Amino acid sequence: MAQNTPRVSSRIDSTQMRIGEQLRYQIEIEADSTALVVFPEGQTFTPLEMVEATDIDTFRNKDRFNLTRKYALTQFDSGHYTLPRQKIIINNKEFYTDSLQVTVSDIPVDTTSQKMYDIKPLAEVSNNYSGWGKILLWALIGLLVAGALVYWFFIRKKPLSDAEKEALLPPFDRALLGLKKLEESRYLIQSQYKEYYSELTNIVRAYLEEEIHISAMESTTEELVARLELLQQSGKLNLEKPTIDNFKNVLKKADLVKFARSRPETRAAEEDRKVIENVVVKTREAIPEPTEEELLQQEEYQAKLERKRRKKKRVLIGITAACLLLITTGGAVAYYGFYQVKDTVFGHPTRELLHGEWITSEYGYPIITLETPKVLRRAEVKLSNAMKKVISTNQTFVYGNFTGNFHVSASVTTLREGVEFRVEDAVQGAIATMEQQGAKNIIVKQDEFTTPSGKKGSKVYGNLDITTPDGETIKGEYIMLNFTEKGAFQQVIIVHKQDDRYAKDIENRIVNSIDFKTQ
Structure with missing residues (x-):
């Protein structure tokens, strides 16, 4: 064994x-x-x-x-x-x-070889924003990158290619430009008549389809000519009959070249291009001026297109901003941790206490000194008649409550002369008071304790269950520090939730700040 x-x-x-x-x-x-x-x-x-x-x-x-x-x-x-x-x-x-x-x-100091100076007064120190500085720096870099991308792809006017510039031209100018390029092409020199007439008819069909709104690309020669004659008869197109006949002849010749492998003379092919150019010019002249109703419809259509463009731009900007936010948040979570980012953005009550401005104050007499995130406020404690016979004075100072996020209290009690005092009885009384305030299943552990300044006392600590006014049970932790200094009994009690990520740091800072005035 x-x-x-x-x-x-x-x-x-x-x-x-x-x-x-x-x-x-x-x-x-x-x-x-x-x-x-x-x-x-x-x-x-x-x-x-x-x-x-x-x-x-x-x-x-x-x-x-x-x-x-x-x-x-x-x-x-x-x-x-x-x-x-x-x-x-x-x-x-x-x-x-x-x-x-x-x-x-102490380290010995030679005061004869150097001057002695008065103690410098307290200086205001700004809050430490080093952690936030990194977050803001990366966020600023991300915003600049996102802004540059949005400007480059969505806001700036990009230089147009030749094809884009040509596509933006009106149908009439685009048709004349296409005929000019066809004239300068090498189709006729290389005897590529099929390609020449295919492009020639495509140019004029595309122009008619855009300018007078007929299905010219899919129509046969007879169907296209019939539609032009119908528009002429109805007065919607003031096109002369010789012009329509010349156009019909060119279309038939193009069909023979494309499907029957006919080989016209080069001079005839050039004349056909001039005929088509004349058809384009005459067709434009033959189109009546648009009515006021048609102009309004065109304006409404253009406004609708503009609204669509703006909506698309807003959607793209929103997607870019969302991606930026996602990247920034992911980087912050990877660097600082999920809960640190979550609590920083959405707030956390005890985190605000931990990182807020702390206050060092003196409480009661004999004086007990504490550093706390908030000033403890005096609380009136009703003493029973039996307690009044034992206790001379009681001064209690409190912040928070048991059912809140964080509770700390400091009390200074002086006893009447001739009264025998036992710390164990005071601890039992404090535990009974905690039970009256909603604490249950209190686990009691006890140990010796010494403050950083060398003051000795006892530490009672453990876990407990706290019942809220709504009937909910919360797991909590507590620590009770007991001292007997200058003939008085001083007690500091801290209670917080068991799963609170910041409460333990607050508790340690308060405990390490405990001190007593000797004068």
């Missing part, structure tokens, strides 16, 4: 140090190879500050393990300090190391 019992030992390289130097504190555990061992974590060495903790060094000795972990500790105030016992959990059982006395010495 003795061999199976874990062995815990600790040692320190020196019990004396200078301000700012580091001590090496080592914990050694000999336990069974199947044992579950939990070493101290965090700032459990108060009043000394842990700078670094090494990885656990494991050495196997037959069926047992020797586990060693080293800690670097420091202190920046001179004095005599007690390094508290450290708790090690082995298979759910608690083991403690011995406490040690450490002396921190």
Whole structure:
């Protein structure tokens, strides 16, 4: 059995140090190879500050393990300090190391070789926005990139290609330009009559389809000519009959060239192009002036097209902005973490407390000093007749409540002369008060506690269930620090939700700020 019992030992390289130097504190555990061992974590060495903790060094000795972990500790105030016992959990059982006395010495200063100056007054320090600075910098870069992309693709006037410029021309100018290019082409020189007449008829058909709104591209020669004659007879197209006949002859000749492999003379082909050019000019002259109703319809159509273009531009800008927001958010989440970004954007009550402006105040008498995110307000505590016989004065200061996001209270109690005082009774009374305020299933753990300034007290802590006015049960944590300074009893109680990401940092900062006025 003795061999199976874990062995815990600790040692320190020196019990004396200078301000700012580091001590090496080592914990050694000999336990069974199947044992579950939990070493101290965090700032459990108060009043000394842990700078670094090494990885656990494991050495196997037959069926047992020797586990060693080293800690670097420091202190920046001179004095005599007690390094508290450290708790090690082995298979759910608690083991403690011995406490040690450490002396921190001042660094000698030669005051004869340098001048002495008065203490400088307090200076206002602006809030630290270094983290936000990076976010804003990347967001600004992203906005500039997105703005440049939006300008380049959607806002700036892009230079048009020759094909785009030609497509923007009116149908008449486009037809004349196409005929001019056909005249300068090499189709006739290379005896490519089929290609020549195909392009010639396509130019005039496309013009008629756009200008007088008839289905010319899909129509046969007879159908196209019939439609032109019908428009002429109805008075919608003032085109002379010889012009229609010349146009019909050219279309028939083109059909023979394209489908019967006819080979006309080059001079005749050039004359046919001139005939088609004349048809285009005469057709434009033959179109009646649009009525006022038609002009209104065209204006409405153009306005509709403009609205569509604007809507498309807005949609594209919205998509670009959404992509930018997604990229910026993803980068921030990858760099800072999801909850940090979420709480920064949407807010989190305890995060605002942690990163807000903290206040250091003095409460009660004998004075207890605390640094808190908000000033504690005086609360009236009704004392029963039995308590009035024991308590001389009670001063209680509170922020928040049990069912809120964060609760902290500080009380200073003085007793009447001749009254025997026990801290355990005061703790039980505080727990009873917590139960009256909605706390249930309170788990009580107790340990010794020493403030950074060396004031000793007791720490009661654990978990509890909090019942809200709506009947909801919330898992919470609490810590109760008890001191007896200058003949009075001082107590600080902190209660917060168990799963709160920022509450523990607030709690540690408040606890480390506790001090008492000696004068």
